[in-house]
Amino acid sequence: LRLEMQNSExxxxxxxxTSVFAHEIRNPMQVVRGFLQLLNEPGLSDKKKEYIQLxxxxxxxxxxxxxxxxxxxxxTINNNERIEVGYQLQRVVNIIQSYTQNANVMLKTDIFxxxxxxxxxxxxxxxxxxxxxxxxxxxPNGGVVxxxxxxxxxxxIKINIKDEGIGMTKEQIDRxxxxxxxxxxxxxxxxxxxxxxxxxxxxxxxxxxxxKDKGTEFIILLPQIM
Ligand code: ADP
Ligand code: MG
Numbered sequence: 001l002r003l004e005m006q007n008s009e010x011x012x013x014x015x016x017x018t019s020v021f022a023h024e025i026r027n028p029m030q031v032v033r034g035f036l037q038l039l040n041e042p043g044l045s046d047k048k049k050e051y052i053q054l055x056x057x058x059x060x061x062x063x064x065x066x067x068x069x070x071x072x073x074x075x076t077i078n079n080n081e082r083i084e085v086g087y088q089l090q091r092v093v094n095i096i097q098s099y100t101q102n103a104n105v106m107l108k109t110d111i112f113x114x115x116x117x118x119x120x121x122x123x124x125x126x127x128x129x130x131x132x133x134x135x136x137x138x139x140p141n142g143g144v145v146x147x148x149x150x151x152x153x154x155x156x157i158k159i160n161i162k163d164e165g166i167g168m169t170k171e172q173i174d175r176x177x178x179x180x181x182x183x184x185x186x187x188x189x190x191x192x193x194x195x196x197x198x199x200x201x202x203x204x205x206x207x208x209x210x211x212k213d214k215g216t217e218f219i220i221l222l223p224q225i226m
Contacts, residue, residue: 010179022066033059061186068130068191079120079201082225085149085157086111088121092128093147096136104142107132112150115157116225119202127198130191131161131218137184138165138216151224156205159220168210176208 033056040052093107135145143164152158168176175181177196182189199206202222210216 007178022069026063026066029059029063064186065188065190068188069194079123080118081121083117083119083121083124085115085117085159085222086113088124089128089147089149089159092125092132095125096129096132100136105136105139106142106144108144108146110146110148112148115149115151117157117202117222118225119222123198123201127195127220128159128161130195134191135161135163135165135216135218138163138167152221155224155226156221157224159222160217161220162215162217164215167212167214167216168208169212173208173210 036052036056036059040049044052089109089111093109097107132145132147139145146160146162148160148162150158172183177192178189179193180189181192196206199220199222204220204222207219207221208216209219
């Protein structure tokens with residue numbers, strides 16, 4: 001009997017579990033967080049205040065894991081929605097702009113019209129948000145993130161996400177997408193795993209170019225609807 005799971009089996013199990021549970025778990029967690037904040041009254045002992053603070057931080061960490069795995073909407077297995085990529089990119093930019101804490105990061109877009117693909121909107125958004133979040137997090141002192149899309153000569157829609165952040169070594173690039181691989185203090189190491197899986201489920205390709213202390217570029221290629 002082999003108890004060890006292959007990476008691909010792990011990915012499948014993780015993705016099935018999250019599709020089922022992620023949405024249901026978030027609401028009760030918000031309720032618990034609210035009550036914890038109410039408990040935090042001025043007269044409490046330092047010990048009790050500390051326990052409440054730690055509980056809230058742990059809840060926030062759980063929420064981060066859920067966000068990396070599944071940000072939007074109900075999950076669906078339909079990968080055949082007709083999607084105009086430019087329109088979706090603009091929506092994702094609006095979401096990420098309201099969400100990003102780092103005011104020094106500027107998001108710039110250059111979007112080609114009429115780029116159509118078959119995909120799943122929720123999953124595409126999830127993937128783009130995970131990659132954009134990493135791009136923003138890679139520039140603690142601010143900078144520009146470029147998000148562009150256009151058509152290639154050989155039938156693909158090309159989405160480009162480029163930052164001027166801390167970059168990665170070759171070894172780091174090679175490990176990208178393995179479950180729980182993270183170099184961040186409170187990272188989940190799930191965002192890239194999910195993103196790679198999503199792009200493959202669309203029969204797309206994802207490429208990474210990165211240079212330490214220079215920046216990183218993700219290129220997503222998705223079959224164009226002719
Ligand atoms: P997390 O963001 O929670 O750490 P991810 O799966 O999203 O997990 O990313 C895994 C790791 O890949 C990150 O911890 C980081 O080291 C590296 N990484 C991903 N994107 C970038 C980027 N744009 N610039 C630099 N490093 C990155
Ligand atoms: Mg991430």
